[in-house]
Amino acid sequence: MSRLKLIGLSKHFGAIQALQDVSLEVAPGEVLGLMGDNGAGKSTLVKIVAGNFHPSEGEIRIDDKVVEFSKPLDAQQSGIEVVYQDLALCDNLSAASNVFLGREPMRKFGPVSVIDYKTMSGRAAELFAQLKSETRPRDLVRRMSGGQRQAVAIARTLLSEAKIVMMDEPTAAISVRQVAEVLDLIRRLRDRGISVILISHRMPDVFSVCDRISVLRRGHLVASKPTAASSPEEVTGLITGAIETA
Amino acid sequence: MTSIEQVIGHSQHKSVLSRILNIQAFWVFIAAVLACLALTFMTDSFATERNLFNVARNFAFVAIIAIGMTAVIASGGIDLSVGSTVVLAAMVISVLMEGGNSFLLSAMVAILAALLVGFVNGMLIAYVGIPAFVVTLGMLSAARSLAMVLSNNKMIYEFGPDHDLLLWIGGGSTFGLPHPLYVLLILTLVMSLVFRWARWGQYIFAIGGNEQAATLTGIPVKQIKVSIYMFSALTAGIAGILMAGWLGSVTTNLGQAMELTVIAAAVIGGANLAGGEGTAVGALIGALLIEVIRNSLILLGISAFWQGMFIGCFIIIAVTFDRIRRMRASD
Numbered sequence: 259m260s261r262l263k264l265i266g267l268s269k270h271f272g273a274i275q276a277l278q279d280v281s282l283e284v285a286p287g288e289v290l291g292l293m294g295d296n297g298a299g300k301s302t303l304v305k306i307v308a309g310n311f312h313p314s315e316g317e318i319r320i321d322d323k324v325v326e327f328s329k330p331l332d333a334q335q336s337g338i339e340v341v342y343q344d345l346a347l348c349d350n351l352s353a354a355s356n357v358f359l360g361r362e363p364m365r366k367f368g369p370v371s372v373i374d375y376k377t378m379s380g381r382a383a384e385l386f387a388q389l390k391s392e393t394r395p396r397d398l399v400r401r402m403s404g405g406q407r408q409a410v411a412i413a414r415t416l417l418s419e420a421k422i423v424m425m426d427e428p429t430a431a432i433s434v435r436q437v438a439e440v441l442d443l444i445r446r447l448r449d450r451g452i453s454v455i456l457i458s459h460r461m462p463d464v465f466s467v468c469d470r471i472s473v474l475r476r477g478h479l480v481a482s483k484p485t486a487a488s489s490p491e492e493v494t495g496l497i498t499g500a501i502e503t504a
Numbered sequence: 505m506t507s508i509e510q511v512i513g514h515s516q517h518k519s520v521l522s523r524i525l526n527i528q529a530f531w532v533f534i535a536a537v538l539a540c541l542a543l544t545f546m547t548d549s550f551a552t553e554r555n556l557f558n559v560a561r562n563f564a565f566v567a568i569i570a571i572g573m574t575a576v577i578a579s580g581g582i583d584l585s586v587g588s589t590v591v592l593a594a595m596v597i598s599v600l601m602e603g604g605n606s607f608l609l610s611a612m613v614a615i616l617a618a619l620l621v622g623f624v625n626g627m628l629i630a631y632v633g634i635p636a637f638v639v640t641l642g643m644l645s646a647a648r649s650l651a652m653v654l655s656n657n658k659m660i661y662e663f664g665p666d667h668d669l670l671l672w673i674g675g676g677s678t679f680g681l682p683h684p685l686y687v688l689l690i691l692t693l694v695m696s697l698v699f700r701w702a703r704w705g706q707y708i709f710a711i712g713g714n715e716q717a718a719t720l721t722g723i724p725v726k727q728i729k730v731s732i733y734m735f736s737a738l739t740a741g742i743a744g745i746l747m748a749g750w751l752g753s754v755t756t757n758l759g760q761a762m763e764l765t766v767i768a769a770a771v772i773g774g775a776n777l778a779g780g781e782g783t784a785v786g787a788l789i790g791a792l793l794i795e796v797i798r799n800s801l802i803l804l805g806i807s808a809f810w811q812g813m814f815i816g817c818f819i820i821i822a823v824t825f826d827r828i829r830r831m832r833a834s835d
């Protein structure tokens with residue numbers, strides 16, 4: 259069984275061919291590393307699966323059923339969660355508020371319903387505890403480290419019963435210690451049976467958490483193989499084009 | 505489980521005092537209180553019932569609109585058209601009442617006119633994507649022009665059968681307090697709750713904090729933006745009706761340059777022009793400080809021309825203060 263299956267996915271923006279005939283498969287609980295040079299089409303692929311873009315051609319299957327997303331909410335309801343490249347967080351709100359943004363629990367007082375901050379904080383604290391992150395629910399995101407911000411963004415994905423979590427360069431702008439933290443977060447998602455697609459330019463990260471590595475080059479999928487059967491040198495060659503395919 | 509409870513408790517206890525000391529509106533409030541104390545000792549005329557009544561009424565108009573402006577600013581926008589919305593609403597109610605219509609009907613139409621202004625602003629900003637500054641600058645001109653067309657640029661001072669009612673609502677008092685102050689206090693209370701406890705309030709701050717993030721989480725950003733500008737216009741409309749009753753006459757220069765005072769009040773009270781911050785109480789306190797300054801200049805016999813200098817300095821001080829606080833916080 260495959261959790262996510264992409265068949266012949268293509269996307270063009272006017273004359274720009276961002277993705278061309280990409281077919282890919284991710285098993286439940288598998289961590290897939292998606293690599294490629296700048297502009298290779300990684301973010302485009304994520305945005306199509308997340309329902310932000312409509313593919314020009316091809317289809318998406320989740321648990322072997324064809325799905326069709328016209329907006330991000332559709333994808334979310336199918337169990338797809340995304341941690342965006344530029345961390346979509348509101349700095350001026352608390353960690354808990356960010357985790358629940360757009361789906362706040364409400365409490366009814368007769369005709370008026372108010373945000374249930376207590377439930378929000380409690381639930382957020384549970385999620386951070388699950389992720390073994392020292393993030394306090396009521397702290398403002400503005401004051402948080404890069405690792406804590408990632409924890410907030412990732413906690414968002416645990417709110418619903420996510421099947422697939424896609425992360426677009428979650429380790430791009432953070433310190434080494436925080437990178438280790440984020441990689442741990444990814445392992446915890448995997449342990450819960452969630453499939454993860456990790457986009458990263460950092461070879462060591464990909465090789466330490468990913469079960470499989472796929473490489474995109476100028477919109478084409480040029481390789482998709484088990485991490486154990488590959489090497490950083492090979493992947494670098496695939497990314498740059500020194501190696502044609504593998 | 506205890507660890508979770510501890511974690512929550514820990515951040516809650518982070519000293520109430522230090523939190524209050526970090527609120528800009530608190531310091532502005534202290535400044536206003538000090539100014540009041542100084543004036544009480546320096547003049548015989550400040551702490552009189554009559555003068556305090558006037559101060560309370562005058563600042564209420566600006567404060568009411570400043571609450572609407574705070575919502576706009578907190579969402580990362582700006583509304584320059586509120587002064588013109590004031591005169592439009594005042595003119596609509598005046599013309600209708602002069603024509604023999606009841607207060608209630610006329611007031612409702614005036615509010616509708618104001619809401620329409622906000623709706624047009626919001627649609628152009630949210631759906632067409634024109635910057636708020638440009639849209640509301642255009643509306644500043646257009647709405648005032650409409651008020652002139654409506655009244656043929658004449659002064660209106662006869663308000664038909666409900667003449668006395670209008671004057672009582674805008675200019676009267678109950679239990680010694682001017683009516684606009686009641687409106688302000690109710691609005692402050694309601695909006696303080698809404699900003700904190702309603703989804704709509706939370707989303708205003710989310711949009712102001714990171715609009716893209718708000719969109720990605722599925723918040724209906726565009727609809728909410730339209731509603732924010734409608735709310736701002738609503739507060740201007742309410743103020744316009746109250747001001748018509750207070751003045752007892754309406755001319756087309758009513759509310760001229762008022763947008764600047766209103767924005768100043770909101771910013772002095774802690775609304776962040778970059779978006780994401782602001783409180784209803786802050787707007788009230790900011791407006792109060794401005795009125796106390798204005799009043800003190802008059803009482804101290806200083807030329808009213810200095811008023812702009814003081815307000816200007818306070819805006820800059822307030823924003824600088826915020827910068828310094830932020831730098832300290834990020835250390």
Ligand SMILES: Nc1ncnc2c1ncn2[C@@H]1O[C@H](COP(=O)(O)OP(=O)(O)OP(=O)(O)O)[C@@H](O)[C@H]1O
Nearest residue numbers: 271274275276294295296297298299300301302303
């Ligand atoms: N909305 C868009 N409109 C037009 N062209 C786009 C759009 N989004 C992406 N592209 C183009 O599609 C191609 C692939 O972009 P994409 O963002 O998917 O690359 P990427 O692999 O994520 O790169 P990076 O590593 O820099 O994040 C690029 O040529 C880009 O300019």
Ligand SMILES: [Mg+2]
Nearest residue numbers: 300301343426
């Ligand atoms: Mg990208």
